[in-house]
Amino acid sequence: MxxxxxxxxxxxxxxxxxxxxxxxxxxxxxxxxxxxxxxxxxxxxxxxxxxxxxxxxxxGTVGSPVHVALAATSRQQVDAFHRAALAAGARDHGAPGLRPHYHPDYYGAFVLDPDGHNIEAVCHCPEQHA
The missing domain is CATH 3.10.180.10 (2,3-Dihydroxybiphenyl 1,2-Dioxygenase, domain 1)
Incomplete structure (x- = not known):
């Protein structure tokens, strides 16, 4: 997780x-x-x-919000996480998308939770084609 x-x-x-x-x-x-x-x-x-x-x-400032990344099993889960978080009151901190500076298949989305923590969902899998 x-x-x-x-x-x-x-x-x-x-x-x-x-x-x-x-x-x-x-x-x-x-x-x-x-x-x-x-x-x-x-x-x-x-x-x-x-x-x-x-x-x-x-x-950063010690005692500042922390960053926690949750493991997703697909890019669709990352997208769903972002939508659900925004609907539940989070603030957008990075729309779903590739972050190739980490690696070519790094697909993540970032939100700030109600306490300001930087919460991410990330999938490391290559894009899945139907």
């Missing part, structure tokens, strides 16, 4: 060095880093095992 989690950190370079050290202790590491130009706001570092980042950090 949880695809990945993102935390705001007060000192991005310091936190990145911290997580590089602690992730190595559990056989994990930096899997991906994206620039502010890629995200449209702040850089982010994604840690995990293999090729998929499961734990992200980005500059």
């Amino acid at each position: 949880i695809d990945h989690v993102g935390l705001p950190v007060s000192d991005y370079p310091r936190s990145k060095q911290f997580y590089l050290a602690v992730m190595a202790a559990i056989d994990a590491g930096l899997v991906m880093e994206v620039s502010a130009a890629d995200t449209g706001s702040e850089p982010a570092a994604g840690f995990g095992r293999g090729i998929k980042p499961d734990f992200w950090i980005s500059p």
